[in-house]
Amino acid sequence: MDGHVGRHVYEHEVKAFLREAGVPVPRGVTVSGPEPDFGPARELAGPLVLKAFGPGLVHKSEVGAVRVGLAYEDLGPASAAMRARTAVAGFLVEEQAAPGVELIVGLTRDPGFGPVLLAGLGGVWAEALRDTALRLCPISEADARRMLASLRGSRLLYGHRGAPPVDVDAVVKLLMTVGGPGGLWERLELGEFELNPVIATSSGVIAVDARHLPG
Ligand code: ADP
Numbered sequence: 001m002d003g004h005v006g007r008h009v010y011e012h013e014v015k016a017f018l019r020e021a022g023v024p025v026p027r028g029v030t031v032s033g034p035e036p037d038f039g040p041a042r043e044l045a046g047p048l049v050l051k052a053f054g055p056g057l058v059h060k061s062e063v064g065a066v067r068v069g070l071a072y073e074d075l076g077p078a079s080a081a082m083r084a085r086t087a088v089a090g091f092l093v094e095e096q097a098a099p100g101v102e103l104i105v106g107l108t109r110d111p112g113f114g115p116v117l118l119a120g121l122g123g124v125w126a127e128a129l130r131d132t133a134l135r136l137c138p139i140s141e142a143d144a145r146r147m148l149a150s151l152r153g154s155r156l157l158y159g160h161r162g163a164p165p166v167d168v169d170a171v172v173k174l175l176m177t178v179g180g181p182g183g184l185w186e187r188l189e190l191g192e193f194e195l196n197p198v199i200a201t202s203s204g205v206i207a208v209d210a211r212h213l214p215g
């Protein structure tokens with residue numbers, strides 16, 4: 001992602017970078033222009049998620065710029081509604097991941113301590129719950145497991161009220177990819193970023209939102 005300094009790095013660009021680094025992200029296509037041609041989205045398996053992107057679009061769902069559960073035919077009307085509400089540079093259409101436990105994974109760079117990995121419960125309840133753990137990078141695999149076990153809501157990961165346990169090894173692998181030896185924390189071009197949510201299920205993890213934090 002060289003050459004992007006000084007402008008907004010869009011979700012699909014962060015996701016392309018993450019995919020290359022081995023972080024699972026949804027299959028998706030981007031379209032732009034005043035009359036977007038959603039043809040490339042025919043390749044995707046529904047249900048689909050439509051997200052608008054643009055320089056001023058940060059918290060997308062707050063401005064109606066995320067729609068889930070769409071069929072291919074819904075993309076035109078749903079995108080027109082988004083355009084009517086907010087300034088849009090283009091759209092990301094992606095496959096909708098199966099529901100699971102929504103986590104937040106972040107990387108920040110503390111001026112005093114250096115790169116810090118954050119992991120916790122994410123999604124819509126993230127801010128209300130504030131259930132997160134922090135570790136300096138690089139973390140070990142034991143650190144990753146301890147971070148997860150330290151969450152107040154950790155039982156959601158290990159099987160709660162009949163729900164199957166999530167694939168904790170896949171969560172650990174993701175935390176190592178970001179914060180472990182040789183991890184993304186060493187890649188300065190990505191700076192600071194936040195994956196919220198990462199959806200964890202019994203069959204793996206997938207980062208369905210990725211936000212570059214301008215530093
Ligand atoms: P925001 O900018 O508002 O954080 P997100 O990209 O996180 O927007 O989308 C809002 C919510 O929609 C997410 O928290 C998640 O629950 C759901 N979502 C977004 N993308 C997907 C996807 N590909 N599959 C499943 N759910 C998704």
Ligand code: MG
Nearest residue numbers: 196197209210
């Ligand atoms: Mg999000």
